[in-house]
Amino acid sequence: MLTALSIRDVVLIEALDLDFSDGLGVLTGETGAGKSILLDALGLVLGARGDSALVRGGAGRAGVTATFEIASAPLEALLADNDIEHEAGEPLILRRTLRADGGSRAFVNDQPVSAGLLREIAPLLVEIHGQHDDRGLLNPRGHRALLDAFGRIDTGAVAAAHRAWREATAALEAARAELEAAARDREWLEHAVNELTALAPEPGEEEALADRRRTMQRAEKIADDLNAIEGWIEGSEGGLAQLRQAARVLERIAGDHAALAEALAAIDRAIIEGSTAEDRLREARAALAFDPRSLEEDEARLFDLRGMARKHRVQPDDLAALAAELAGKLERIEAGEGGIAALEQRLEEARAAYADTAAALSAARKEAAARLDAAVAGELAPLKLDAARFRTVVAELDEGQWGAAGRDRVEFEVSTNPGAPFGALTRIASGGELSRFILALKVALAEQGAAATMIFDEIDRGVGGAVASAIGERLARLAERTQLLVVTHSPQVAARGRRHLLIAKSHDGTVTRTGVAALDEAQRREEIARMLSGAEITPEARAQAERLLEAA
Template sequence: MLTALSIRDVVLIEALDLEFQRGLDVLTGETGAGKSILLDALGLALGARGETSLVRHGAAQAVVTATFDPPEGPLAAALAENGIEAEPGEPLLIRRIVKADGGSRGFVNDQPASAALLRELAPMLVEIHGQHDDRGLLNPRGHRALLDAYGRVEPEATAKAWATYRDAQAALAAANDEIEAAARDREWLEHAVAELTRLAPEPGEEDTLAEKRRSMQRAEKIAGEMAAIEEHLGGSDGALAQLRQAARVLERIAEDHAALGEALAAIDRAVIEAATVEEQIAAASADLAFDPRAQEEDEARLFELRGMARKHRVQPDDLAALAAELSERLERLEAGEDRVAILETRVAAARADYDAAAATLSARRRAAAGRLDEVVADELAPLKLDAARFRTVVADASPEQWGPGGKDRVEFEIATNPGAPFAPLAKIASGGELSRFILALKVALAEEGGAATMIFDEIDRGVGGAVASAIGERLARLAEHTQLLVVTHSPQVAARGAEHLLIAKSSDGTVTRTGVRVLGEDERREEIARMLSGATVTDEARAQAVRLLETA
């Protein structure tokens, strides 16, 4: 709901701060007082084109700030989706600045916002209906949702069936694409699978072969040195044999001198250490045994693995996974026709389910359309549209328009004269008739959603008496469910207002200004009397104004 509007330097408005209440707020004033300026200012905040002509003469810029109730539901979601922060429970502030030298800026909760974003938010905040309305109820794109809301028609089952159908179609298309692509590459795929199967790569195999190759290369390099060491240590003439011979001689004479005993102990230790050396050398020789044939085989395997990896542009460790993937692709290709047949069956079943759900939805919509037509028809005669006819067309949409909301195209149509063909709402020539048709529709759809604030701009133009009273009664009824701002020239409508704002123009001889003020009880009676009698307010007009206010 719109709670406040602040206007600075817009055309004839120098500074204006307004607060609005829930219910029916009426705005009156003499012709040319500036009622359209007020709506232009609000439109500016809602993303209308920022014309420099809106800036008051002599001012640097025009500023309009509209304040709304804290955002909820789809509005809150739209703000979050566009990165606009909104504190829970805090009002929504929309500000628009237009500079006199060109250019404009928009803000939502003091965060920069484009005019496109403001226009996106506008339908969730305010509906404006007037002589030249080209949005809201005139746009057929929203008629189906309005009918569904009116008839309590829930499209969830159809949406679910549509999602299943689309998923089945996507799976079938993907399978066909995969089979087609695989068929083009079948010869290569068969060759690659055979080649990889023969190679039988294993994860980690490259590192194992590379390490064995390095070990064999090291063994080849030190084979001579290892042989020389073994020759020096082992054999009948080796160092270990000579140490043992020396030990045997010392054993015979060790008791003859203490030093000889110590020498024998040292030789025994040397023999033990030398034996350990011999064992370690033997072990190393076994580990580093060089087998030229084995080295050649390992190198050939390693080079083949690396060559295959380069061929397929993967790492050697990924060859095993690639082999499995290509084998699976080949298997899918070979089993493709069976799989496609299964998917085609699923698509057909899903399509049948969607057709059934959409048919049920269409039947419910047609039933709701009949009820809506009757309710709107009852509203037309009191609004001096008794010769007009209204109908809700529920027709088959083209297949490309099918979707989660079913297969229906919904549009509101009217015929204004007997025998005249039905036509879309937007084709109605008379602005007054159009506004009254919109009012009849809005009354019929009163509890079925829409923006929290609605504005009717001179909906009563060209009518009076009983018709104006009927318009006022219906506006008051509609205001029980939403906030209404009504720009009116009709005293019967003005008398229905919960709050009455007077728009007036003043001049000091050099500067003309437009102002707005809330009328008290006596002022309101005088304004309605002026609307009844014209320039000269008579006692009879004042008495009639009192009667209108008492019966409102």
């Protein structure tokens, strides 16, 4: 809801601060008083193109600030997506400045933003309906969503069916493309698969072969050293044999002296350690044993693996996976149209499921359209549009345009005279008729698709009496659900307002200014009497104004 509007140096407005409340607010004033300036200022802060002609003559720049109370999940999500800080329950403040040279800046909660973001935010805050408005109800692109909201139609099943259809289409297209590409390379594939099958690479094989080769190469280098060590330790002339012989002699004479016993013990320990060394040497020789033929075979295998990896531009460990991949491609080629046929069947089933679900959605929309047409028709006669007809067209789109929201084109059309053809609202209805059609639609749609604030610009132009009263009654009804601001020339509409703002020009001899004043009950009565009688306010006009206010 719009709670405040502050305007500085916009056209004839030097400085203006306005507060707004919920319900129906009316803005009145003599022709040329500057009512359109307020809408231009509001449009500027909602992202409209910044025209330097809006800057008041002599001023360097214009500025507009609008404050809103919001309770809208989509708007909160949009703010979060754009990193705009906003605490729940706090007001949302939009600000726009415009320099006389045409440059402009935009802010949301004092954070700099683009005018484009203001335009994204605007529809979630305010709907402005006027004779030249091309958004909201007049834009056919939004008619389908409005009809779905009116009929409480859930499009989730159609969206899911469309997603499945799209996925089946993508799978078939990918399979066909792969099959065509693979078929062109069939000869190469057969050769590559045969080569890899013959080689039979295994993951980790290269590293294992390289480690074994390094071990055998090292063993070859130290073989002479191991043979020499074996001669020094083992055999009848080796060190261990001599130590054992010395131990046998010492065993006979160790009792003759304590030192001999100690010598025997030391030799025994040396024999034990020497035996351990002898065992470790045998283990090492067994581990480092190599067969020149095995070494040659491992080196040849390594050469083949690495050569194949270079040929296919992969790592040797990836050769096994490559072999499986190429074999799979070859199998799919050999499977031929069998796999494609299965995917085609799946696609046909997905399309049929979508068509059935979309047909049910179309039926629901046509039923809702009939109810909407009846609701709008009930509003036309009181608005002096009794010769007009309204209809909601639900037509099937070309298959290429079917989507997640179904296969229907929805558009609101009118015929303003008996026998006249139906056409789009903007092409058929005149200015005054257009505003009344919008009002009839809004009343029929009630809360569906409405922003928190709605503004109607001179919806009552060219009508009076009972029609103006009907317009006022419907505006008041709408205002029970949302904040409504109406620029009006009709006393019947003005009398319905919960808050009344008077727009007027003033002159000080050199400068003309536009100002806005909130009216109390006595001032309201006087303004409505002026609207009834013109320049000279008569007692009869005041009495009529009193009756209108009492009736409201």
